[in-house]
Amino acid sequence: MNILLVNDDGITAPGILCAARFLSQKHNVVVCAPESEQSAVGHGITLRFPLWVRKLDINEPFEMYAVSGTPADCVKIGLDVIYKDKGIVPDVVVSGINRGENLGTDVIYSGTVSGALEGAIAGVPSLAVSVADFKDPIYETAALFLLKFLEEFDLKQIPRFTALNINVPSIPYEKIKGWRLTRQSKRRYEDYFEQRVDPYGRKYYWMLGDIIEDDPDPKADYKALAQGYISVTPITIFMTNEELLKELEAKYHGDKDIR
């Protein structure tokens, strides 16, 4: 397979290198990643500035390009410039392996997920892959799973505008119990700010948050991980709240006057 590999931790991050080395054992891999860390950039794109692309001189069985932009920029450049020059469309976009999980509300902040969603918009089957440990992540487990998953899962099952959000426990591969289909949960953060004063007398604030895990859904993404499973959640870019739309339509019939 031809694999476009992106991330949001930046091109020098260990997670993307681990993914590239594992995947290139069996596949043709092109790495196209932000030259600097882009965590929690969300689905940003660079419109007001142009993008610079630099091919790195590396001694590896894959190509590596550093882009002066976000994960979504990297997917666009990867598809519309790098792969276009080769005359091929890649078979899959892989975004990751991210340092830290992307569960619940993380999904909308995550540059890793946005890389996969950008591939999904372009019509290429796409996976976001994260390891659920920020401190000392075991990337090899996720990389091994990725190799196996790409062999066994028929990517054609993923429709356009949808991607798979995969989260892997940070434990040795042989301790993983399996993978499980899950739903994006209500896992979220109770934010608070720590106030400090800088050397120039100005107040500034560090954002902190406590994790809230109170989703009653047994399919909640984070529950799979807590039980030693890899979570696989199909996510779409279409965010319409269909239930509320139906409710409101029943209440407000047809077009509403504003005079």
Next chain:
Amino acid sequence: MNILLVNDDGITAPGILCAARFLSQKHNVVVCAPESEQSAVGHGITLRFPLWVRKLDINEPFEMYAVSGTPADCVKIGLDVIYKDKGIVPDVVVSGINRGENLGTDVIYSGTVSGALEGAIAGVPSLAVSVADFKDPIYETAALFLLKFLEEFDLKQIPRFTALNINVPSIPYEKIKGWRLTRQSKRRYEDYFEQRVDPYGRKYYWMLGDIIEDDPDPKADYKALAQGYISVTPITIFMTNEELLKELEAKYHGDKDIR
């Protein structure tokens, strides 16, 4: 009502000033907006750096705070620092008025929408408001509609984790035909890059795109605007593709072994 007003075009943008002046005729408004333009930042948050907040000295019937971050940061700071210090929770978060529409796939790139979604996560009813013209937007039409909508629409109908994405045609108010409930459409961009060479001999790329409007859905958001209506789309932060989840569950029963 107590209104937290944010945007992604930055605190000096005419759209947020127009909204603040109209809304403060009837409501208590606190503006909390990025000190610099943050368009297409997506739902980014600032984790690796702290945030600076500066209260501006203005001669207006509302307060104004400039934040060194993204729209989502502004909502967090607005709720967890500024309103917290006042001892109140605002009745509504308004994000806008944005220069340019947020329709179809724009929704996932949009800093304006992310401001509203951040309010929705925090449990405050939230609206994103955009004018469908980038060149010469008529903000007053959207501001007038906003005032009227806040009077007539019961915000308690919006459940937590859901916001309303409102797009207003850039035409005089009296020419607006009304408002309509819509669905986030498949409207998207066919991207391409224009390659140039900088004065130092390095290639760089400008991102460009042609708009694709081929959604067969009569409720597609962009169709309301083309017909002279304001579109109101309820959007949620939960992106699970429920249809695909059901299909995959039927195919892969229970937990999947990875050995």
